[in-house]
Amino acid sequence: MNPDTAVRLTDLLAPAAPRTRARPGRERILADIRAAAITEFSQNGLKGTSTQAIADRAGLTKPQLHYYIAGKEELYNELLMQVLHDWKVVFAFDEQADDPGRVLAAYIRQKLDHAFDKPEMSRIFTREVLDGGRNLERFWPASRQWTQQKIDIIDGWIARGRMRPLDAGLLLQHIWAMTQYHADYALQARAMDGLPGNAGVDREPVARELIAFVLAGCGITP
Structure with a gap:
């Protein structure tokens, strides 16, 4: 995978960028991926969750999912970071x-x-x-x-x-x-x-x- 095409889940937590014609679709897809990952990881943990399961729940094909993320570990660690961020702040x-x-x-x-x-x-x-x-x-x-x-x-x-x-x-x-x-x-x-x-x-x-x-x-x- 080309790392330049990967999108970190923390993009969802960053201040909103100026709107473009394509951005609403991109934001929706990222939100769908995040929601799917939260559900899968909460039910199955890291080991029991596959990128195929996340893709299916987000309504994407696996290649489409990997356009936005490098792998499930990236998603998982950023969600753990979000939990700990909430507990701190x-x-x-x-x-x-x-x-x-x-x-x-x-x-x-x-x-x-x-x-x-x-x-x-x-x-x-x-x-x-x-x-x-x-x-x-x-x-x-x-x-x-x-x-x-x-x-x-x-x-x-x-x-x-x-x-x-x-x-x-x-x-x-x-x-x-x-x-x-x-x-x-x-x-x-x-x-x-x-x-x-x-x-x-x-x-x-x-x-x-x-x-x-x-x-x-x-x-x-x-």
């Missing part, structure tokens, strides 16, 4: 805030919204972890750094008596587990609520209960 703490109740409540709501709105992206990450996480090795140092920044903020609240002493790292991991449950185990959650597998869920009661539970555990009055 979207779920960032306000470093200047001294109200742990407000900050943690907002963090939990954002994590829940991501789980409900983008469950397939969460499942891509989870499948990678279950497969051994080989493709995440280069991301762990930065992830630990971002997490440490949150830990430092929480430890600062504890030092100032704003919440009870606890292991800030474990607190964050517990929040991740409880919020990602609604993406990774959405089928089970609906079954326990007596809902069809594709039914919509009222997330507000979930958010209220989870926020109250976490804040109470932190010694914070909501």
Whole structure:
């Protein structure tokens, strides 16, 4: 394949370029490829997904798909990068805030919204972890750094008596587990609520209960 013809999936995340007559079709195809890749990877992981499956789901032939991408690994790694980018940027703490109740409540709501709105992206990450996480090795140092920044903020609240002493790292991991449950185990959650597998869920009661539970555990009055 000629590398000059390959299109990185990150083109979809870049600011929109000036419109040309051909660009809307190109953008639509790239969006279809991304959506197809997300579904295939979330269901089958990297090893279980073929470029033929992505092409079929996107409504393309395999040669057409390879005009836009170099291979499935390119798509997969950029989707992993997108997940970690969201966790760094979207779920960032306000470093200047001294109200742990407000900050943690907002963090939990954002994590829940991501789980409900983008469950397939969460499942891509989870499948990678279950497969051994080989493709995440280069991301762990930065992830630990971002997490440490949150830990430092929480430890600062504890030092100032704003919440009870606890292991800030474990607190964050517990929040991740409880919020990602609604993406990774959405089928089970609906079954326990007596809902069809594709039914919509009222997330507000979930958010209220989870926020109250976490804040109470932190010694914070909501």
